[in-house]
Amino acid sequence: MNSDIEKASQLVAAASSIVAFTGAGISAESGIPTYRGAGGLWTEYDPAKYANIDYFLADPAYYWRFFKEVRYPALIAAKPNRAHLAIAELEAKGQLRAVITQNIDGLHGEAGSKNIIELHGNTRKIGCLDCDADYGITEVYDRLEQALPPPCPSCGGRLKPRVVFFGESLPAGAMENAALAASECDLLLVVGSTLEVYPAASLPGIAKQNGANVIIVNVGQTALDHLADIRIDAKAGEVLSQITGS
Numbered sequence: 001m002n003s004d005i006e007k008a009s010q011l012v013a014a015a016s017s018i019v020a021f022t023g024a025g026i027s028a029e030s031g032i033p034t035y036r037g038a039g040g041l042w043t044e045y046d047p048a049k050y051a052n053i054d055y056f057l058a059d060p061a062y063y064w065r066f067f068k069e070v071r072y073p074a075l076i077a078a079k080p081n082r083a084h085l086a087i088a089e090l091e092a093k094g095q096l097r098a099v100i101t102q103n104i105d106g107l108h109g110e111a112g113s114k115n116i117i118e119l120h121g122n123t124r125k126i127g128c129l130d131c132d133a134d135y136g137i138t139e140v141y142d143r144l145e146q147a148l149p150p151p152c153p154s155c156g157g158r159l160k161p162r163v164v165f166f167g168e169s170l171p172a173g174a175m176e177n178a179a180l181a182a183s184e185c186d187l188l189l190v191v192g193s194t195l196e197v198y199p200a201a202s203l204p205g206i207a208k209q210n211g212a213n214v215i216i217v218n219v220g221q222t223a224l225d226h227l228a229d230i231r232i233d234a235k236a237g238e239v240l241s242q243i244t245g246s
Ligand code: APR
Pocket: 022, 023, 024, 025, 026, 028, 029, 034, 035, 036, 037, 038, 040, 102, 103, 120, 191, 192, 193, 194, 195, 196, 197, 217, 218, 219, 220, 221, 234, 235, 236, 237
């Protein structure tokens, strides 16, 4: 094992109140494309259109075509990978307090994690902007054959995934809970994020200020590498298995 992996394993073994903070990179090995970095979504789809609330309201069909052709197929095929499972295992062993994720794929829940803070929502949940009814992702997908964008089955209104688009605020309380968890942890394990999007990217600084160790596992550099006590530039699946002994 290389020395950084060795040192990270020791920090994990000694920690009793770990918080994991994850981004799209943790789901890359599950087949879900990242936003930035090689082959990221943003290289094909324009975030000013695809994930912006004003554009969505003006032209919902653009989003729902992307959902039908890209988002849904990738999501349905995706299974939690070794990194998701390693985090769930740390929680089951009582060492990990929470996983804070920027991801909307729901894979931490599928892996068995319980205390999950989904800062940007969860695309497996679809809601109606007009009557607030909730629907599952597959029942909405099935409706796309008849109509795109899909009308709300109960009021005919506008359906939208329960995720945070650019221009929208985070779910009430999510960032507060995440900041509290980051301020109380003794180790922040950052996995698969460029750490470029705020307020989520303020979490490593909060943990550091409160005396926690920070480990960053990411393929390629992040905006906050200077904050890391240990920085591992490698794929999450392999590394998380090694440093958690799972
Ligand atoms: N293991 C670890 N890291 C990986 C892997 C892997 N197997 N594959 C890719 N990466 C890295 C990429 O190189 C990139 O640096 O994961 C990082 C993912 O960064 P982003 O695509 O920027 O994703 P994220 O940081 O989660 O984006 C934050 O931006 O677009 C918004 O709301 C969206 O939640 C998202 C937010």
